[in-house]
Amino acid sequence: MNRQPVLLDKAYLLMNHGPVTLVSSAHGERRNVMAASWTMPVDFSPPKVAVVIDATSFTRQLVDASGAFVLNIPCRRIAAQVLAVGSVSGRDGDKFAACDVAVIAEPAAPAPLIAGCAAWLACRVIDEPDNHARHDLFVAEVTAAWADADIFSNGRWHFPDDASRTVHYLAGGNFLASGEAFAVDA
Numbered sequence: 001m002n003r004q005p006v007l008l009d010k011a012y013l014l015m016n017h018g019p020v021t022l023v024s025s026a027h028g029e030r031r032n033v034m035a036a037s038w039t040m041p042v043d044f045s046p047p048k049v050a051v052v053i054d055a056t057s058f059t060r061q062l063v064d065a066s067g068a069f070v071l072n073i074p075c076r077r078i079a080a081q082v083l084a085v086g087s088v089s090g091r092d093g094d095k096f097a098a099c100d101v102a103v104i105a106e107p108a109a110p111a112p113l114i115a116g117c118a119a120w121l122a123c124r125v126i127d128e129p130d131n132h133a134r135h136d137l138f139v140a141e142v143t144a145a146w147a148d149a150d151i152f153s154n155g156r157w158h159f160p161d162d163a164s165r166t167v168h169y170l171a172g173g174n175f176l177a178s179g180e181a182f183a184v185d186a
């Protein structure tokens, strides 16, 4: 793994193709991770993202308390962990050990980075209580971003193998892996 910073005005490219994400969060002694497919970039510079974080989730409790989270972009190699952390609550016990999820320490991030991912976006919640309460919708500013340069560099995805592909969630434990890029003339 070759984690490198991504320029903030290029951070939207890490989510532009609509992959499933992992939302990691932390507050005090508690930390957590859940799956989230309802996410999207919403601005270039400063980069902003939107994510739905259900009011009943433990993640929501930690994000409400900390005002921050990390969006991790998982590779196919950890798809089983994506489904697992999206199927149980951290309120009932630490998911990192239970779901075999490894982390990467990063002082500039407000929560653990999840190992086995292609990219990571550190996010600070923009305070919009009405959107939080009415739609479980969180808009956040990206404060730092990183990518595994073996998978994403110079603004482009270049998956070296199938295990490194990002993934898209369908339903019922079914995923699609991201495919090959192709270009068309404008």
Ligand SMILES: Cc1cc2nc3c(=O)[nH]c(=O)nc-3n(C[C@H](O)[C@H](O)[C@H](O)COP(=O)(O)O)c2cc1C
Pocket: 020, 032, 033, 034, 035, 036, 037, 038, 039, 052, 053, 054, 056, 057, 058, 059, 060, 082, 083, 085, 086, 087, 088, 089, 090, 091, 169
């Ligand atoms: C692939 C997948 C995608 C999901 N997407 C979302 C999402 O976008 N927003 C959300 O609130 N929950 C989503 N969930 C459900 C949460 O991940 C799930 O409720 C999780 O158990 C919450 O964990 P927590 O209580 O530890 O925070 C998704 C689940 C899966 C499996």
